[in-house]
Amino acid sequence: xxxxxxxxxxxxxxxxxxxxxxxxxxxxxxxxxxxxxxxxxxxxxxxxxxxxxxxxxxxxxxxxxxxxxxxxxxxxxxxxxxxxxxxxxxxxxxxxxxxxxxxxxxxxxxxxxxxxxxxxxxxxxxxxxxxxxxxxxxxxxxxxxxxxxxxxxxxxxxxxxxxxxxxxxxxxxxxxxxxxxxxxxxxxxxxxxxxxxxxxxxxxxxxxxxxxxxxxxxxxxxxxxxxxxxxxxxxxxxxxxxxxxxxxxxxxxxxxxxxxxxxxxxxxxxxxxxxxxxxxxxxxxxxxxxxxx
Amino acid sequence: xxxxxxxxxxxxxxxxxxxxxxxxxxxxxxxxxxxxxxxxxxxxxxxxxxxxxxxxxxxxxxxxxxxxxxxxxxxxxxxxxxxxxxxxxxxxxxxxxxxxxxxxxxxxxxxxxxxxxxxxxxxxxxxxxxxxxxxxxxxxxxxxxxxxxxxxxxxxxxxxxxxxxxxxxxxxxxxxxxxxxxxxxxxxxxxxxxxxxxxxxxxxxxxxxxxxxxxxxxxxxxxxxxxxxxxxxxxxxxxxxxxxxxxxxxxxxxxxxxxxxxxxxxxxxxxxxxxxxxx
Numbered sequence: 053x054x055x056x057x058x059x060x061x062x063x064x065x066x067x068x069x070x071x072x073x074x075x076x077x078x079x080x081x082x083x084x085x086x087x088x089x090x091x092x093x094x095x096x097x098x099x100x101x102x103x104x105x106x107x108x109x110x111x112x113x114x115x116x117x118x119x120x121x122x123x124x125x126x127x128x129x130x131x132x133x134x135x136x137x138x139x140x141x142x143x144x145x146x147x148x149x150x151x152x153x154x155x156x157x158x159x160x161x162x163x164x165x166x167x168x169x170x171x172x173x174x175x176x177x178x179x180x181x182x183x184x185x186x187x188x189x190x191x192x193x194x195x196x197x198x199x200x201x202x203x204x205x206x207x208x209x210x211x212x213x214x215x216x217x218x219x220x221x222x223x224x225x226x227x228x229x230x231x232x233x234x235x236x237x238x239x240x241x242x243x244x245x246x247x248x249x250x251x252x253x254x255x256x257x258x259x260x261x262x263x264x265x266x267x268x269x270x271x272x273x274x275x276x277x278x279x280x281x282x283x284x285x286x287x288x289x290x291x292x293x294x295x296x297x298x299x300x301x302x303x304x305x306x307x308x309x310x311x312x313x314x315x316x317x318x319x320x321x322x323x324x325x326x327x328x329x330x331x332x333x334x335x336x337x338x339x340x341x342x343x344x345x
Numbered sequence: 346x347x348x349x350x351x352x353x354x355x356x357x358x359x360x361x362x363x364x365x366x367x368x369x370x371x372x373x374x375x376x377x378x379x380x381x382x383x384x385x386x387x388x389x390x391x392x393x394x395x396x397x398x399x400x401x402x403x404x405x406x407x408x409x410x411x412x413x414x415x416x417x418x419x420x421x422x423x424x425x426x427x428x429x430x431x432x433x434x435x436x437x438x439x440x441x442x443x444x445x446x447x448x449x450x451x452x453x454x455x456x457x458x459x460x461x462x463x464x465x466x467x468x469x470x471x472x473x474x475x476x477x478x479x480x481x482x483x484x485x486x487x488x489x490x491x492x493x494x495x496x497x498x499x500x501x502x503x504x505x506x507x508x509x510x511x512x513x514x515x516x517x518x519x520x521x522x523x524x525x526x527x528x529x530x531x532x533x534x535x536x537x538x539x540x541x542x543x544x545x546x547x548x549x550x551x552x553x554x555x556x557x558x559x560x561x562x563x564x565x566x567x568x569x570x571x572x573x574x575x576x577x578x579x580x581x582x583x584x585x586x587x588x589x590x591x592x593x594x595x596x597x598x599x600x601x602x603x604x605x606x607x608x609x610x611x612x613x614x615x616x617x618x619x620x621x622x623x624x
Contacts, residue, residue, distance in 0.1 A: 233443075233445070235441050235443055235445040236445050236447065238413075238439065238441075239439055239441075240462065241415060242414075242415065242433060242434075242437050242438065242439045243438070243459050243510065244433065244462055244463060245462050249462060253447070253458065254447070257447070257449045258449075334448055334449040334450070334451075334490045335449075335492070336492040336493075
């Protein structure tokens, strides 16, 4: 600490206060980054370490709560020996496919309906009580209905994921249209824009900010929809592995599956961030975005 | 008719605006009727620069809305170039206090929106927009986004976007209200020189009497509650007026300003007393 101050003072005496300032800033940044990563590494070490230790000495029963080393072992088993329902890749592939298709379907319908109702006040007034009603239903229950109606294949899973995604995207698209700057609309109208042109140049680009912001949450919900539907009844998929493991009190496999799904969601998050950066390049960097992630 | 006679003020393309008995009534959110403007009558000659000055909430912006055709009058009529306004008036451009720029479009995209809405091919629109950006001194900033520009630069973009279609009428609603004093003066000078080249008829709303006298051929004083035109002052300062900062110190400028201020003062005080008693 004191050496850093002495060092920067020496720089200042050397005659270039700018360089000294930069040097000090660089040091401060480096120190912060070092501390940051140390603490970041420490968090899982403490959490996983105490979990492992507590189950090892028997304070916590590893039969009910699993154990980090056991989770690792079952992860290795999942990849080397596969599961009762085919290789882990097949199952992961099924779940991801269901989530992605559900996500796309829910997103498309949410955007179209959101834009439509956002622009048409009468239509939205007609439909809003019904949309609120539908939104208040616990939609997870729809999973049971879909499985009975459409069987154990991938379609009902996709449908449940789509329903969960739909409402998130819909409300954001709707709100996005409502938040359009009236000055901008007046401006293009005065310039002679048709309603279609107003939509193309003002409403849709403006709503896009909201829609894209919702997609992060929406993909998480797509995964949840697919998993829950698989838990309710399936022939393949991570959700099936989880119910199976739960039935056998194999907590390590439940945790391992959870970890796998988490990794998938993180990858999707990363891809969505790239898309977002590409589409919203016009936006000023906001405070939250400039934070290191 | 009047619009067929040559424009006496210059070679421009400005349209005559005739406003007769214009009245606009609203329902307030509480459901009470409210008369924003009542029996407003005035004429803007082709190519004339008219400023409307008045206290806050006296219906200045409402009047502009009627001329643009975005809004309907409750009574009275507006004609532009001899044709009554029904629907959005053709050949009008708007400039607001808040810059109505598309944050997701580049500077170039913002300026070329006018011509492309009018069906101009993309290539000629780009060319025209580049020419206009040079004209307002923003060559080299074509690919920036609005948030990367300063307030004055954004105003220049708005100005280029408003003038690129060579409007017959330019409606300005406190366009420089949010700028700092120096930038404001620079933008006013620039507006005058562009107006001189194109000669649209201008309706310019402002709080700033200084600004109104420096820019306009005529200053209209509007009263509040309900808004009507109280008086009209001809500003006989010679044109071209050159630097706006400099004419402010001329004796005749101050004379005119004092004369108008004497009228305006009563209105401002009355309006202030009304809002103060309402609060």
